[in-house]
Structure formats: C-alpha cells, structure tokens
Amino acid sequence: MTRKKAPKKKTEIVFDPQKRKEFLTGFRKRKNERRKRAQQELERNLKEERKRIRLEIKDGIKHMKKSYEPLKEITEADKVNEDEYEDDDVKVKIVELSTGDLAAQRCMLGQNQAEDTDESVDEGEEDDEEDNSNRIPGMDFDINAKRKRKYSDNEENNTDTGKKKPKMDKPNLDLKTKKELDHFKKVKTLKKIKKSKVFKMKEQLDKKANQKKARKDKNNSLKSIPAHMRKKKKFQKNPYNKGRLMNRK
Structure with a gap:
C-alpha cells in the first residue's frame, strides 16, 4: 500500500486594490x-561649488596681499641678532657676526675686494664718450636708447611671429576700493563656476527644457495651422481647461 502524499500548502497573493x-x-x-529630487540635489551641489570657489579666491587674495607687502627696512637693532638662553648652571649667548665685524675687532684686512684697474677705467671712459657723441647738447634725447629700443621691439616681434606665447592671467593688483575688490572676486568666481562640471550639467538641463518649450510654442503657434484656418484661429477665444478633457456621451 502506497503512502498518501501530504497536500502542499498553497500561497495566496492578495493585492490591495487601492x-x-x-x-x-x-x-x-x-x-x-525623481526629477524634482535630482534638480534639488543639482542646485545644492552648485551652491556648495560656488561657496568653495569663493573661499578659494578669498584665500588666494590673502596670499597675494602677503606676497606683495612692502618689506620692512632693516634697522641697526635688526642687524645685531643676539639670543640668550639661560639654564640653572649655564648661560649661553648666540651672536651673528659678519666677516667685516671680525676684521674690525682683530685688525684684519677683511673680505677680498677687487680693485678697478686702469684698463677697465679707460674702457668705461671710452664707452661714455661714444654715448655722449650721439647725444644732442641742450636736449635730453639719446639716439642710442632709441636704437636699443627698436632692436628689442624687432626681436619681440620675431619671437611672436615664430611662436605665440600662451596668455597668462595677470592678477589685477591695482584694487583701490572695496567695490573694485568685490567686482574682481565676482568675475573670478563666475569664470571658475562656468568651467565646473555641475554648472555644465545644469546648462544642459536648461537647454533641453528651453528646446522643449520652443517646440511646444511652435506647435501651438499660428504658423503651424494651415493658411485658410489662421484667420479663424486668430480671433477665436482660447478655452482654458484645467486637467484632462473627458469625452462625454
């Protein structure tokens, strides 16, 4: 006698109709x-990118200010650098001395200095005489300077024609007012944002939206209608229907 198989349990899937x-x-x-979420995320990323670029430009201007600050004049107190270190048993004093100071203290000759020989003096005088011969007396006009300037200009033109130099963005350091500084920051920020990946993505989305709108406007315009129906459509009232139209019997 064969054993009866146990009946398999059936799983019933119940859908909620709503x-x-x-x-x-x-x-x-x-x-x-999903589109709305993606657009919000893109705007948030663009905002963060703009903040980052502004901060970067601000830091760059700070470093630029530091690099172009006038150097402090060296005084006599700065020349003599003395450092003292005290301990329980020992007192150490560190002094920076030049070879000239040591020579003065010990009655030495000091640093080797080259003397001008008679030949070099004569050559210098001859050059001065040649320069003075080309000058016009009573007028501050030097022909040699003009010739040198022309020669240097010709060299620059030859190098430019042979090989074009890449354009370098020189920083505008002549910023006198806060308005000029803000304008400089704004221009720099816009240039960098336009090169960013997020801005390019946003531009593409805006371009697609504008193209879609243009196609829609073109289809709804009078030009898309045949010529014999344009006059009728022109003076016809535009009915406003909210939502989808439903065919009624």
Whole structure:
C-alpha cells in the first residue's frame, strides 16, 4: 500500500486594490518626483561649488596681499641678532657676526675686494664718450636708447611671429576700493563656476527644457495651422481647461 502524499500548502497573493491602482497609475508621478529630487540635489551641489570657489579666491587674495607687502627696512637693532638662553648652571649667548665685524675687532684686512684697474677705467671712459657723441647738447634725447629700443621691439616681434606665447592671467593688483575688490572676486568666481562640471550639467538641463518649450510654442503657434484656418484661429477665444478633457456621451 502506497503512502498518501501530504497536500502542499498553497500561497495566496492578495493585492490591495487601492495600492495596486496607485502603483499602476503613478509612473508619471514618481518620475516627476525623481526629477524634482535630482534638480534639488543639482542646485545644492552648485551652491556648495560656488561657496568653495569663493573661499578659494578669498584665500588666494590673502596670499597675494602677503606676497606683495612692502618689506620692512632693516634697522641697526635688526642687524645685531643676539639670543640668550639661560639654564640653572649655564648661560649661553648666540651672536651673528659678519666677516667685516671680525676684521674690525682683530685688525684684519677683511673680505677680498677687487680693485678697478686702469684698463677697465679707460674702457668705461671710452664707452661714455661714444654715448655722449650721439647725444644732442641742450636736449635730453639719446639716439642710442632709441636704437636699443627698436632692436628689442624687432626681436619681440620675431619671437611672436615664430611662436605665440600662451596668455597668462595677470592678477589685477591695482584694487583701490572695496567695490573694485568685490567686482574682481565676482568675475573670478563666475569664470571658475562656468568651467565646473555641475554648472555644465545644469546648462544642459536648461537647454533641453528651453528646446522643449520652443517646440511646444511652435506647435501651438499660428504658423503651424494651415493658411485658410489662421484667420479663424486668430480671433477665436482660447478655452482654458484645467486637467484632462473627458469625452462625454
């Protein structure tokens, strides 16, 4: 006698009709929600990128100010650098001395200094005489300077024609007012933002939206209608219908 097989348990899937309807009719709604979330995230990233670039430019201007600060004049007190270190048993004093100071203290000759020989003096005098011969007396006009300037200009032109130098953005250091500084920051920020990846993505999305709108306007314009129907459409009232139109019997 064969054994009877135990009946298998059947699983029944029960759908909630309301949720099923919402899922099947909500594809467009969910797509629009995803678009909205992506747009918000893109705007947030663009805002963060703008903040980062502004901070970077601000730090760059601070470093530029430091690099172009006038150097402090060296005084006699700065020349003599003395450091003292005291301990319980020992007192150490460190002094920086030049070779000239040591020579003065010990009555030495000091540093080797080259003397001008008679030949070098004569050569210098001859050069001065040649320069003075080309000058016009009573007028501050030097022909040699003009010739040198022309020669240097010709050399620059030859190098420019042979090989073009890449353009370098020179920083505008002549910023006298706060308004000029703010304008400089704004221009720099805009230039950097336009090169960023986030801004390019936003530009592409805006371009697509504008193209879609232009196509829609073109289809709804009078030019898309045949010529014999344009006059009738021109004076016809534009009916406003909220939502989707439903065919009624």
